[in-house]
Amino acid sequence: MKFLPTSDADRASMLAAIGVSSVDDLFASIPASVRIAPDLPPPMSEIEIRRLFGGMSSRNAHARDSAFFLGAGVYNHYVSAIADQMLYRAEWLTSYTPYQPEVSQGTLQSIFEFQTHMCLLTGMDVANASLYEGASALVEALLMADRLVRNRRKAVLSLGIHPEYRETVTTYFQNLGLDVVEVPLGSDGRTDGAALSAAVDETTFAVAVQSPNFRGVIEDWKVGTEAAHAKGAMAVAVIAEAASLALLAPPGEAGADIACGEAQSLGVPMHNGGPLLGFLACRTAHQRQIPGRLVGQTSDAEGRRAFCLTLSTREQHIRREKATSNICTNQGLMALASNIHMSLLGRKGLREVALQSHAKAEYLKAAIAKVPGYRLPDSAPTFNEFVVEGPGPAAPLLSRLARGGILGGVALSRWSPKDERAFVIAVTEMNTRAEMDRLAAALAGSEGAAGPDESDRRLS
Amino acid sequence: MSVETDPSTVSTEGKASGRGDRLHPEPRHEPLVFERSGPGKIGYSLPPLDVPEALAIPPALVRGEIEGETEISEVEVARHFTRLSRLNFSIDEALYPLGSCTMKHNPRTNEEMARLPGFAASHPLAPEEVSQGTLELAWRLEQMLIELTGLSRVTLQPAAGAQGELAGILMVRAALAKEGNPRKTVLIPDSAHGTNPASAHFAGYKVKELKSNARGTLDLHVLEEAMTEDVAALMLTVPNTLGIFEDRILEIARIVHAKGGYLYCDGANFNSFVGVAKPGAMGIDVMHMNLHKTFSTPHGGGGPGSGPVAVVPRLVPFLPRPTIERRADGGFFLDFDRPESIGRLRTFLGNYGMFVRALSYIAAYGNRIGEVARGAVLNANYIRAGLTGVYHLKYDAPSMHEVVFSDKKQAEKGVHNGDIGKRLMDYGFHPPTISFPLIVHGALMIEPTETEGKPGLDAFIAAMRAIAREVEEDPRIVLDAPHTTPVKRVDEVGAARNLILRWSPGGRPDTPDPVR
Numbered sequence: 001m002k003f004l005p006t007s008d009a010d011r012a013s014m015l016a017a018i019g020v021s022s023v024d025d026l027f028a029s030i031p032a033s034v035r036i037a038p039d040l041p042p043p044m045s046e047i048e049i050r051r052l053f054g055g056m057s058s059r060n061a062h063a064r065d066s067a068f069f070l071g072a073g074v075y076n077h078y079v080s081a082i083a084d085q086m087l088y089r090a091e092w093l094t095s096y097t098p099y100q101p102e103v104s105q106g107t108l109q110s111i112f113e114f115q116t117h118m119c120l121l122t123g124m125d126v127a128n129a130s131l132y133e134g135a136s137a138l139v140e141a142l143l144m145a146d147r148l149v150r151n152r153r154k155a156v157l158s159l160g161i162h163p164e165y166r167e168t169v170t171t172y173f174q175n176l177g178l179d180v181v182e183v184p185l186g187s188d189g190r191t192d193g194a195a196l197s198a199a200v201d202e203t204t205f206a207v208a209v210q211s212p213n214f215r216g217v218i219e220d221w222k223v224g225t226e227a228a229h230a231k232g233a234m235a236v237a238v239i240a241e242a243a244s245l246a247l248l249a250p251p252g253e254a255g256a257d258i259a260c261g262e263a264q265s266l267g268v269p270m271h272n273g274g275p276l277l278g279f280l281a282c283r284t285a286h287q288r289q290i291p292g293r294l295v296g297q298t299s300d301a302e303g304r305r306a307f308c309l310t311l312s313t314r315e316q317h318i319r320r321e322k323a324t325s326n327i328c329t330n331q332g333l334m335a336l337a338s339n340i341h342m343s344l345l346g347r348k349g350l351r352e353v354a355l356q357s358h359a360k361a362e363y364l365k366a367a368i369a370k371v372p373g374y375r376l377p378d379s380a381p382t383f384n385e386f387v388v389e390g391p392g393p394a395a396p397l398l399s400r401l402a403r404g405g406i407l408g409g410v411a412l413s414r415w416s417p418k419d420e421r422a423f424v425i426a427v428t429e430m431n432t433r434a435e436m437d438r439l440a441a442a443l444a445g446s447e448g449a450a451g452p453d454e455s456d457r458r459l460s
Numbered sequence: 461m462s463v464e465t466d467p468s469t470v471s472t473e474g475k476a477s478g479r480g481d482r483l484h485p486e487p488r489h490e491p492l493v494f495e496r497s498g499p500g501k502i503g504y505s506l507p508p509l510d511v512p513e514a515l516a517i518p519p520a521l522v523r524g525e526i527e528g529e530t531e532i533s534e535v536e537v538a539r540h541f542t543r544l545s546r547l548n549f550s551i552d553e554a555l556y557p558l559g560s561c562t563m564k565h566n567p568r569t570n571e572e573m574a575r576l577p578g579f580a581a582s583h584p585l586a587p588e589e590v591s592q593g594t595l596e597l598a599w600r601l602e603q604m605l606i607e608l609t610g611l612s613r614v615t616l617q618p619a620a621g622a623q624g625e626l627a628g629i630l631m632v633r634a635a636l637a638k639e640g641n642p643r644k645t646v647l648i649p650d651s652a653h654g655t656n657p658a659s660a661h662f663a664g665y666k667v668k669e670l671k672s673n674a675r676g677t678l679d680l681h682v683l684e685e686a687m688t689e690d691v692a693a694l695m696l697t698v699p700n701t702l703g704i705f706e707d708r709i710l711e712i713a714r715i716v717h718a719k720g721g722y723l724y725c726d727g728a729n730f731n732s733f734v735g736v737a738k739p740g741a742m743g744i745d746v747m748h749m750n751l752h753k754t755f756s757t758p759h760g761g762g763g764p765g766s767g768p769v770a771v772v773p774r775l776v777p778f779l780p781r782p783t784i785e786r787r788a789d790g791g792f793f794l795d796f797d798r799p800e801s802i803g804r805l806r807t808f809l810g811n812y813g814m815f816v817r818a819l820s821y822i823a824a825y826g827n828r829i830g831e832v833a834r835g836a837v838l839n840a841n842y843i844r845a846g847l848t849g850v851y852h853l854k855y856d857a858p859s860m861h862e863v864v865f866s867d868k869k870q871a872e873k874g875v876h877n878g879d880i881g882k883r884l885m886d887y888g889f890h891p892p893t894i895s896f897p898l899i900v901h902g903a904l905m906i907e908p909t910e911t912e913g914k915p916g917l918d919a920f921i922a923a924m925r926a927i928a929r930e931v932e933e934d935p936r937i938v939l940d941a942p943h944t945t946p947v948k949r950v951d952e953v954g955a956a957r958n959l960i961l962r963w964s965p966g967g968r969p970d971t972p973d974p975v976r
Contacts, residue, residue: 001825001828001831002824003564003565003567003756003824003910003911004831004835004910004911005911005912005913005916006835006838006839006913006914007913007914010913010914011838013914014838014839014842014914014917015838017842017845017846018838018841018842018844018845019845020841023834023837023838026834026837026838026841026858026860027733027736027737027834027837028858029704029705029707029857029858029860030705030707030733030736030737031707031709031710031742033710033741034709034710034737034738034741034742035736035737036610036737036738036741037735037736037827037830038607038608038735038738038827038829038830039607039827040604040607040608040822040826040827040829041823041826041827042826042827042828043823043824043825043826043827043828044823044824044826046569046824048823049569049573049820049823049824050569050572050573052823053573053576053579053597053816053820054576055593056578056593056594056596056597057576057577057578057579057593058578058593059578059592059593059596060578060579060582060586060590060591060592060593060594061582061586061587061590061591062577062578062581062582062583062586063577063581063582063583064577064581065577068583070583070585070586072585073585073807073808074583074584074585074808076581076583078504078506080503080504080534082534082537082538084575086538086541086542086545087760088571089542089545090550090551090552090553091545091546091547091548091549091550091552091553092545092548092550092760092761093550093566093571093758093760094550094551094552094556094563094565094566094758094759095548095549095550095551095556095759095760095761096556096558096561096563096759096761096762097561097759097761097762098548098761098762099558099893099894100549100881100882100885100890100891101947101950101952102882102885102942102945102946102947102948102949102950103547103548103549103885103890103942103945103946104547104548104549104761105544105547105548105946105947106544106545106546106547106548106761107548107761107762109490109492109544109547110541110544110761111762112492112961112962112963113492113493113494113963115961115962116492116494116528116962116963116964117529119962120526120527120528120529120965121526121529125962126961126962127961127962129762130763132619132620132623132763132764132806132811133619133806133807134807135804135806135807136619136623136805136806162807164804164806164807164808165807167803167804168803168804168805168806168807170803171630171780171802171803171804171805172626172662172805174630174664174802174803175630175633175642175662175663175664175665176662176664177664218517218521220520220521246523246526247517247522247523248517248521248522248523249520249521249522249523250523253523262807269580269581270580270581270582270583270584271574271579271580271811271812271813272579272580272582272583272584272594272808272809272812272813273583273584273585273807273808273809273810273812274584274619274764274806274807274808274809274810274811274812274813274814275619275763275764275811275812275813275814276807287959287961293762294961295961296955296956296959296960296961297955297960297961298950298951298952298954298955298958298960299950299951299954300947300948300949300950300951301940301948301949301950301951302947302948304488304489304947304948305489306947306950306951307950307955308950308951308952308955309952310952310955310956310959310961311956311959313956315654316622316654316655316657316658317653317654317655317896318654319654319658320654320657320658320667321657321658321660321661321667322661323654323658323661325658325662326622326623326625326626326655326658326659326661326662327620327622327623328620328621328622328655328765329620329621329622329752329762329763329764329765330762330763331762331763331764332759332760332761332762332763332764333758333760333761333763333764334760334763334764336541336760336761339493340537340541342529342530343493343503343530343532343537343540344503344504344532344534344537345503345504346497346502346503346504346529346530346531346532347525347526347529347530347531348502348531349502349503349504349506350526350529351525351526352506353506355509355513355515356506356509358514358515358516358517359509359511359512359513359514359515360509360511362511362514362516363511363512363514381516381517381518381521382516383517395587398587399587399588399589399590402586402587402589402590403589403590407583407586407587407590410585414585414796429506429507432510433510433511436511
């Protein structure tokens with residue numbers, strides 16, 4: 001077995017040193033009745049593994065062989081080759097949580113840089129070392145708000161927040177004595193500001209709004225922050241498409257207390273939905289309640305700058321059931337990828353990605369609006385994602401498009417059966433005008449059947 | 461210090477190493493990426509916009525420049541992150557005996573498989589008919605984990621072990637609630653990981669801590685007394701964090717079940733019996749596994765993890781939504797129609813990229829996967845044999861995959877476990893887990909894993925013995941360690957007192973950039 005470096009002779013001399021006659025003797029404390037070998041196939045060679053996995057990989061449509069317009073929380077943005085290749089370095093890949101700063105300065109400094117990037121993008125003061133992904137980041141943000149605003153039990157959430165984020169909040173809240181009130185969107189696709197304010201009262205500890213919201217519509221953060229602050233609640237800004245942060249007014253400028261969400265768009269491949277990159281940022285005043293890992297700057301015994309994990313007294317390995325959160329790991333490698341990506345694109349590139357995504361989405365919106373039978377139900381401005389309503393059920397339409405090499409959007413019926421005809425389309429800098437013309441033409445075809453096309457990149 | 465004991469003069473593994481034999485000296489200080497930035501530099505290229513420019517957003521909702529963001533070339537980024545990487549210790553360099561973390565070799569086949577475009581560039585919301593490969597892979601992984609645990613179904617959704625713990629306890633709660641009473645308390649031994657009580661708390665339970673007995677295992681009398689009909693579950697780490705297998709596991713399960721409770725297994729230490737014994741046969745009802753421990757998905761400097769949870773039949777209805785199912789025709793689909801599900805713990809299917817790696821790893825071992833556990837247990841016991849008498853062993857019950865010594869002997873000379881860990885760095889090793897589990901004062905928790913050979917283990921034992929000698933002869937060299945690392949001992953207290961959690965625009969490097 002190629003991952004096991006012990007020779008037979010070494011094993012024999014190790015057993016002798018231990019003073020037992022066989023490895024089996026070392027398992028004597030496990031009752032014999034439960035020592036049952038698994039019924040698994042024989043070991044596979046690397047060649048066979050490549051064959052098996054290559055086969056499974058080829059049975060999926062993906063962003064490199066399709067005209068790709070899927071979003072709804074995971075986005076197909078540009079990632080530089082170096083951002084992935086750097087992850088192969090053993091010093092990044094095969095190290096662990098930097099508990100020992102003297103031999104972990106690389107990871108620690110990279111996290112410190114990641115924290116800085118997230119602060120610059122969100123306009124917040126402090127960001128943590130990353131969280132699992134967007135939905136659990138929202139949970140952690142709400143639980144943090146609950147700690148900061150004591151003795152209240154209601155969180156008010158806009159229905160523009162990703163439905164899987166809201167479902168996750170419900171899962172976590174079910175036994176904590178915390179309630180969720182959801183506020184609908186207005187007819188233009190934005191959160192109904194009056195309804196939001198009306199839902200917030202003296203029992204509310206947090207108000208959360210997502211922008212761009214799940215329909216791609218840009219919200220004014222102030223709708224959430226003003227409703228929250230009027231009643232002494234924490235304003236939580238949720239971001240699922242972090243590429244937008246380079247173009248849209250950041251939550252920090254609008255007075256948000258906590259910004260959280262998903263940073264996958266900033267340098268992390270889609271990975272079929274995971275690993276992603278949750279983040280959470282807040283105000284300096286609240287930094288000691290921030291959940292998850294944090295890296296701080298300090299100095300070593302010779303006075304040189306150094307970094308280490310800090311404020312670990314909030315964490316469960318010390319506080320146990322009184323900890324701020326039960327989370328233990330962060331998304332270290334994804335935060336590194338994102339740090340590399342944000343550093344490469346920087347001030348100009350992050351903005352250009354956002355501008356291109358937006359301009360292309362506007363082009364596709366205009367093209368689809370002209371297709372008979374299709375309409376854009378939301379009149380409010382969008383960033384790079386928008387909802388389309390077609391003449392018939394969206395799911396079968398999108399399946400037909402997919403068979404023709406176009407991943408044309410995500411049907412809303414998955415989360416909302418009444419929106420049977422609606423789907424959400426995402427556009428990024430990766431999409432070409434030709435692909436967008438093809439999607440519009442396919443929709444214009446006989447109920448969206450994708451016709452043969454010279455540029456068709458069909459599934460093999 | 462003398463030439464003989466100066467670590468910077470010797471460089472073989474297992475003797476103190478200064479890494480001084482390298483072509484270039486180790487980088488000791490690397491500026492922040494923001495400090496390398498300069499106007500006009502660029503690190504990316506994008507195609508020209510092929511549609512008309514458009515900005516259909518009200519000006520009030522558009523931001524200005526991202527003040528402070530970088531302008532830097534690709535070559536500088538390559539150097540920056542390469543230099544930073546060299547400040548890290550990694551498994552590929554030498555033994556990384558961080559107890560409870562299972563720092564084993566990460567096979568690179570798995571990395572290659574995870575990057576196949578049908579996995580890495582696929583989207584979780586693509587139509588089912590063009591996602592059959594991704595669904596099949598997740599389904600296959602579930603089947604493997606079912607076989608290895610001897611349990612009934614597995615959810616792959618939890619993003620890490622701690623989230624798996626929460627999922628498991630939420631399922632227990634839902635099952636009990638359906639019977640009419642969710643109960644109030646979860647029992648947790650004092651040797652448990654800190655995430656256990658935190659997870660139980662977030663599932664709405666009170667935690668009652670059970671004191672371990674003199675052998676370091678669960679005291680059955682203590683359990684029997686605490687196990688009332690108010691107790692939802694016992695959360696037991698198997699083997700426990702002392703590396704000791706609860707040899708009375710069958711009786712423990714009987715006691716818990718007799719009162720209608722559930723036996724939760726923290727499977728963080730599954731590496732010690734995977735392929736050798738089945739948790740399902742032990743009476744365990746629910747168990748999370750850490751793909752980044754037992755199944756070798758890389759730790760990545762702190763994540764991503766992945767924490768699947770296996771359950772007995774009576775917990776199946778409560779699994780997180782969706783489950784992955786196979787139709788009679790062989791096709792795969794996601795089942796959202798699960799009315800008793802606890803709901804969702806995160807978006808989509810979980811840390812899918814880790815599923816690819818873990819399945820690739822399991823496939824490589826196949827029916828020989830028990831060799832993982834056998835190797836891990838052999839190695840830990842070899843280290844134990846090599847250090848017994850030199851370091852104090854509080855609990856002498858048989859060790860499985862890890863052994864917990866303490867600094868009791870060395871503390872008499874004023875040297876503590878943290879100092880010993882720091883001194884190990886000079887010998888070319890990562891320190892063990894320090895000060896955990898809490899029931900061993902001054903703990904040194906050593907887990908070598910199965911992917912270390914005898915030469916590496918011998919070198920580690922020699923280093924630990926040498927440090928013990930230094931404590932006797934010249935404790936100062938240990939107390940001042942490390943001597944050879946990129947930075948000297950880091951002021952962690954100062955970091956918490958004077959919080960600096962980010963760089964700010966206009967900030968200056970507060971230490972000069974030496975040489976380069």
